Amino acid sequence: MFRLISKQKILAPRLSRSYIAGQFTGQKKANGNYTVTLIEGDGIGVEISQSVKDIFAAAKAPIDFEPVDVTPLLIDGKTTLPQEAVDSVNRNLVALKGPLATPVGKGHTSMNLTLRRTFNLFANVRPCKSVVGYDTPYKNVDTVLIRENTEGEYSGIEHTIVPGVVQSIKLITQPASERVIRYAFEYAKSINKPHVRVVHKASIMKLSDGLFVSTAREVAKEYPDVKLDFELLDNTCLRLTADPDDYKNVVMVMPNLYGDILSDLSSGLIGGLGLTPSGNMGNKVSIFEAVHGSAPDIAGKGLANPTALLLSSCMMLRHMSLNTEADKIEKAVLDTIASGPENRTKDLYGSSSTQHFTEQIISRL
Numbered sequence: 001m002f003r004l005i006s007k008q009k010i011l012a013p014r015l016s017r018s019y020i021a022g023q024f025t026g027q028k029k030a031n032g033n034y035t036v037t038l039i040e041g042d043g044i045g046v047e048i049s050q051s052v053k054d055i056f057a058a059a060k061a062p063i064d065f066e067p068v069d070v071t072p073l074l075i076d077g078k079t080t081l082p083q084e085a086v087d088s089v090n091r092n093l094v095a096l097k098g099p100l101a102t103p104v105g106k107g108h109t110s111m112n113l114t115l116r117r118t119f120n121l122f123a124n125v126r127p128c129k130s131v132v133g134y135d136t137p138y139k140n141v142d143t144v145l146i147r148e149n150t151e152g153e154y155s156g157i158e159h160t161i162v163p164g165v166v167q168s169i170k171l172i173t174q175p176a177s178e179r180v181i182r183y184a185f186e187y188a189k190s191i192n193k194p195h196v197r198v199v200h201k202a203s204i205m206k207l208s209d210g211l212f213v214s215t216a217r218e219v220a221k222e223y224p225d226v227k228l229d230f231e232l233l234d235n236t237c238l239r240l241t242a243d244p245d246d247y248k249n250v251v252m253v254m255p256n257l258y259g260d261i262l263s264d265l266s267s268g269l270i271g272g273l274g275l276t277p278s279g280n281m282g283n284k285v286s287i288f289e290a291v292h293g294s295a296p297d298i299a300g301k302g303l304a305n306p307t308a309l310l311l312s313s314c315m316m317l318r319h320m321s322l323n324t325e326a327d328k329i330e331k332a333v334l335d336t337i338a339s340g341p342e343n344r345t346k347d348l349y350g351s352s353s354t355q356h357f358t359e360q361i362i363s364r365l
């Protein structure tokens with residue numbers, strides 16, 4: 001029944017040593033600006049995108065936004081992005097994205113998943129930093145987490161063996177592990193935190209997480225100046241919530257599901273998803289997004305907090321080496337939040353509208 005495969009054939013491919021992904025290679029136009037694809041998104045997406053556009057214009061950031069429609073098309077039963085949107089992202093190599101609602105019962109795959117798959121966005125980077133002036137039980141949180149974005153428990157390989165017994169396959173491959181781990185090493189160097197921590201559960205999932213761990217050991221040989229250590233996921237949850245201070249100088253990297261859960265846990269430490277930016281990084285293209293949803297309950301009411309999208313746009317500017325503009329906008333956003341509840345939106349226990357908050361940021365640029 002089983003065909004014997006020679007040992008030679010099942011050897012994993014060699015690690016490709018020269019491969020560094022996620023670097024922005026876009027070019028300025030003749031007017032000195034870069035074009036960035038803008039996916040405004042659904043619900044509050046329009047309001048928070050307007051805030052970003054107004055603040056970027058006031059800050060004279062060298063960005064021309066190119067808005068695209070990503071209303072999904074169902075082609076041969078497959079959720080597909082409109083070609084114009086795909087062309088825009090491929091041309092500009094960078095996009096800023098508001099929240100996209102996932103239609104329930106319409107047969108569409110989540111557009112967020114479709115975007116990740118279409119552009120092969122393999123690493124999700126989620127920094128979490130305490131916002132001065134907005135108190136939570138945790139002080140001075142400053143963590144960075146990188147989540148493998150394409151496989152693991154999200155491979156979608158599930159089947160019923162017999163009624164009442166289902167099987168879900170967690171797929172871990174060396175190439176996907178390698179590119180996200182390599183990205184973590186490069187990112188750690190770039191933010192001057194030369195310490196990578198692999199979060200895993202190889203004590204139980206010896207082969208799958210074991211491959212992730214052994215790949216990290218291999219990649220680490222190319223980065224003698226970056227410290228590498230390992231931590232079991234349950235231990236990380238305990239230690240991160242007990243004292244996030246221990247994670248200030250490390251970059252965590254982990255398989256998909258662990259990253260999904262631990263990134264929301266980290267957001268909770270600083271006050272929630274409304275304050276948390278993120279970047280989805282690919283070989284060629286990167287998409288920066290607010291991680292919260294479309295908030296249909298407050299859409300159109302002028303109550304939305306644009307902070308997460310604004311901080312994501314600052315991550316995007318740094319990715320494009322526009323650090324001065326990113327620092328300027330980020331400082332104005334954080335100073336506005338710190339200035340008091342009259343300038344904060346309702347989700348941060350304030351009384352400000354989206355527009356007033358935006359104007360306050362502009363006045364501090």
Ligand SMILES: NC(=O)c1ccc[n+]([C@@H]2O[C@H](COP(=O)([O-])OP(=O)(O)OC[C@H]3O[C@@H](n4cnc5c(N)ncnc54)[C@H](O)[C@@H]3O)[C@@H](O)[C@H]2O)c1
Binds near residue numbers: 289294303345
């Ligand atoms: N990345 C994404 O695009 C993304 C992420 C999560 C959910 N979604 C989609 O968004 C839709 C709504 O999802 P949900 O209601 O579960 O989650 P949600 O994040 O939209 O809302 C949860 C709660 O947080 C509030 N909230 C969220 N963002 C806010 C902001 N910027 N300012 C002020 N308040 C804010 C909402 O008012 C709501 O009370 C769904 O269709 C879901 O699929 C999209």
